[in-house]
Amino acid sequence: MYLVALKMLFGDQSKYMMLVSGMAFATLLMAQQSALFCGLMSWTYSPLVNISASIWVADSKVEQVNENKPMRDTDADRIRSVDGVAWAAPLYQGIVVARDPTNSNFKFITLVGLDATTLAGAPGRIVQGTLDDLRRPGTAIIDEFAVERFSEGRDQPIGVGDLLEINDNQVEVVGICDVQRPFIGGPFVYTTYDRAVSTYAYKSRKMLTFVLAEPAAGLSPTDVARRIEAGTGLKAFTREEFRWSTIRWFFRNTGIPMVMGITVFIGLVVGMAISAQTFYSFVLENTRFLGALKAMGTPTPVLCKMLLFQSVAVGLIGYGIGIGITVAFGRMALSTRQIPYAMPWQVPAIVLGIVLLISSVAALGGILRIARLEPAIVFRA
Known part of the structure; x- marks a missing residue:
């Protein structure tokens, strides 16, 4: 059944390309902006990276490493x-x-x-x-x-x-x-x-x-x-404490996290909207084939698993393309040394989780339709 699901998916090239493009674009937006955000935040605590010490002692009012309150x-x-x-x-x-x-x-x-x-x-x-x-x-x-x-x-x-x-x-x-x-x-x-x-x-x-x-x-x-x-x-920080204190200071006192967060949210909305609409249209166009499978005795849960499999497959393919473009951009950014860029392993892991969530939501509309599908539709003119 999963092979049949893939043949149905790849058979409609236009819908398949739209689905993959939407997921790739959403992945690119979320991963790239998250990597730029992590890179920018790493620049804020660069003295902690460039000056090696386990403990930093500062004036009691100091909150971040770029402050200069002499002792x-x-x-x-x-x-x-x-x-x-x-x-x-x-x-x-x-x-x-x-x-x-x-x-x-x-x-x-x-x-x-x-x-x-x-x-x-x-x-x-x-x-x-x-x-x-x-x-x-x-x-x-x-x-x-x-x-x-x-x-x-x-x-x-x-x-x-x-x-x-x-x-x-x-x-x-x-x-x-x-x-x-x-x-x-x-x-x-x-x-x-x-x-x-x-x-x-x-x-x-x-x-x-x-x-x-x-x-x-x-x-x-x-x-x-x-x-x-x-x-x-005085105030004494370990390097890790000072790093997080600096990041929290920039969260509280600058608009950088909000701007980056808005872009990541846009990627989530765009990916979900494009994928959900396109996938539902894909299900509508394949209703007769799904009805034929149901008429031949295929249980509804199996058909639902097929739809979910198709959606997840599209999500993983789009994720791979989006992450690949992000990595290529990252290599270019690091070579120029002009653009803040850092991608800890948490970024692709979180983006993968969001992509799978988008894929599941996109499949939900089709699953609901299949659950109400009458096998007799295959005999209608």
Whole structure:
């Protein structure tokens, strides 16, 4: 019977193509917009990806990683004194303006100051130069986004050995790193903490942005974070806690989730409407054949299973086409590095569940009609 159902489905090429196109378009809308949303959200917490630490300690009012509410320099020593903290290092993070002295090309950058002794929080992948050169006076490591931005108007791309100007101070580029782009601010430029707060950053009474910490052996980051909060009155996040806190902040304070959600909902409505109408029309045109099967003794539940099988088959084929187009778009987006794109496994899994739901709803109208179908219809003129 299932083979007969497939022959009926593929026999009507126009209806089959409309059904598959509707499901593919719905899948494309839902999967692509969900992947763009996940990519955009990953940009919002890019410092957590680019600066490695198990525990981030911030001012008690901080809610997301892009906030800059400075603390006192002595807070780093207070955190080190908490039982269970293996080490703690100061971190400066702020948005400043840098200039290419060869062509006065001004760009906003995210300046990151690392502890000179440990270089805790340094980028994990250095594509040119070496991390140790960062300890030399007047040096910085820039990311590939900075190379792209500061190479505008130059005969040759900016690279190791070239100069930038930050806050009227010349900085030698000693390395290029590969890190994730930020949602707020500009390219990441790494230097040492003392150099950042004393020379490159704009002065304020307090300059310490975060303190990075690691738990002692045998202790979990969550337990040590709670100890830091209890002992200092500051806010301590594990990396995962800070990531979700940042995402929740953007949900509450921006319209990004609503815009993306509307697009995903449109994909759901379009897919359901097109599929349901087209599939019901398909059932109407095949009523006589279904009636003939019923007249030959095929039970109604079997006919209903045939319709459901046809609908699910269309859904899976359309899903495969839609996901394939989404993956192709994702490869293009990642190669340009201009478009936020990320597809965790939950996205295709959830979209598959929705597609199967649409397929079941689309089959429901046909099933109701088949349940009321009289076998005698096959003998009517």
